[in-house]
Amino acid sequence: FLPLLIPEVWLIAAPELGKCPPLVSDPSNAKWCLWPGEKGVPFFSGSGTKQLPQAIIIGVKKGGTRALLEFLRVHPDVRAVGAEPHFFDRSYDKGLAWYRDLMPRTLDGQITMEKTPSYFVTREAPARISAMSKDTKLIVVVRDPVTRAISDYTQTLSKRPDIPTFESLTFKNRSTGLIDTSWSAIQIGIYAKHLEHWLRHFPIGQMLFVSGERLISDPAGELGRVQDFLGLKRIITDKHFYFNKTKGFPCLKKAEGSSKPHCLGKTKGRTHPEIAQEVVQRLREFYRPFNLKFYQMTGHDFGWD
Numbered sequence: 418f419l420p421l422l423i424p425e426v427w428l429i430a431a432p433e434l435g436k437c438p439p440l441v442s443d444p445s446n447a448k449w450c451l452w453p454g455e456k457g458v459p460f461f462s463g464s465g466t467k468q469l470p471q472a473i474i475i476g477v478k479k480g481g482t483r484a485l486l487e488f489l490r491v492h493p494d495v496r497a498v499g500a501e502p503h504f505f506d507r508s509y510d511k512g513l514a515w516y517r518d519l520m521p522r523t524l525d526g527q528i529t530m531e532k533t534p535s536y537f538v539t540r541e542a543p544a545r546i547s548a549m550s551k552d553t554k555l556i557v558v559v560r561d562p563v564t565r566a567i568s569d570y571t572q573t574l575s576k577r578p579d580i581p582t583f584e585s586l587t588f589k590n591r592s593t594g595l596i597d598t599s600w601s602a603i604q605i606g607i608y609a610k611h612l613e614h615w616l617r618h619f620p621i622g623q624m625l626f627v628s629g630e631r632l633i634s635d636p637a638g639e640l641g642r643v644q645d646f647l648g649l650k651r652i653i654t655d656k657h658f659y660f661n662k663t664k665g666f667p668c669l670k671k672a673e674g675s676s677k678p679h680c681l682g683k684t685k686g687r688t689h690p691e692i693a694q695e696v697v698q699r700l701r702e703f704y705r706p707f708n709l710k711f712y713q714m715t716g717h718d719f720g721w722d
């Protein structure tokens with residue numbers, strides 16, 4: 418008697434509230450709350466099954482990975498985990514069943530996604546992801562490695578204000594201009610080196626490189642490429658974005674499952690410290706050959722040089 422009664426309550430409550438039936442507790446599932454009377458779709462919002470991701474945003478740290486995931490989630494055929502699972506780098510021993518359980522439920526035709534930017538620089542990640550499925554689509558948001566390094570440093574500085582200056586961490590020897598490539602902020606930006614490891618396990622056509630710069634200057638354009646790559650209908654267009662002058666970044670007119678405008682939080686789009694021009698110049702010289710190699714490998718000039 419009771420299981421029959423509960424949907425009756427929802428039948429009344431859901432359209433009135435204009436949101437999920439109150440007994441459905443998973444807010445990340447909100448867009449799959451289905452209203453009574455809608456045809457061809459199940460009523461119960463917990464329907465669907467958890468799938469391993471078919472597409473992963475694997476990097477790069479500070480590239481714009483959160484913006485890309487938040488924008489993609491607007492698509493009705495994309496379901497994504499909000500937090501970074503860090504499965505292929507930190508929690509691999511927990512097993513694929515544990516990983517799958519983190520995923521949101523999906524209906525037929527929907528794509529499951531996650532983002533963990535550290536995968537791109539994790540040596541074991543390519544083999545591990547390929548072992549899960551060699552068909553996994555991989556997305557890498559790349560950004561000028563010099564600004565990326567400064568952004569990375571800015572993040573660390575915000576957590577530990579007592580760290581040495583950017584300049585002193587950059588150089589092994591300031592007078593010879595020798596760069597400390599063991600510093601992760603520098604290391605991560607040597608994209609060509611990291612990519613080599615991925616290409617041992619995945620064909621280049623299974624990877625999409627998104628420009629972090631264009632994701633800011635033309636989010637709809639980059640989202641168009643991403644939707645094509647994922648085999649999705651181009652639903653996310655320039656109509657979904659507006660430029661927020663206060664934030665200084667594009668924001669969503671309506672966030673997923675909401676009718677309100679949405680910008681990313683305060684930790685995205687931080688003000689960077691001023692770095693001496695000669696330090697920036699030296700770093701540009703350092704990255705140039707790696708960037709050119711990366712352009713060659715991807716067939717795409719990102720315009721950093």
Ligand SMILES: Nc1ncnc2c1ncn2[C@@H]1O[C@H](COP(=O)(O)OS(=O)(=O)O)[C@@H](OP(=O)(O)O)[C@H]1O
Binds near residue numbers: 534
């Ligand atoms: N729309 C929008 N709003 C705010 N910020 C945006 C946006 N698009 C890209 N970005 C850039 O994203 C940078 C942070 O990158 P990630 O999200 O990959 O960082 S993280 O690795 O997950 O910490 C972040 O870097 P910083 O500017 O250095 O904070 C932003 O420049």
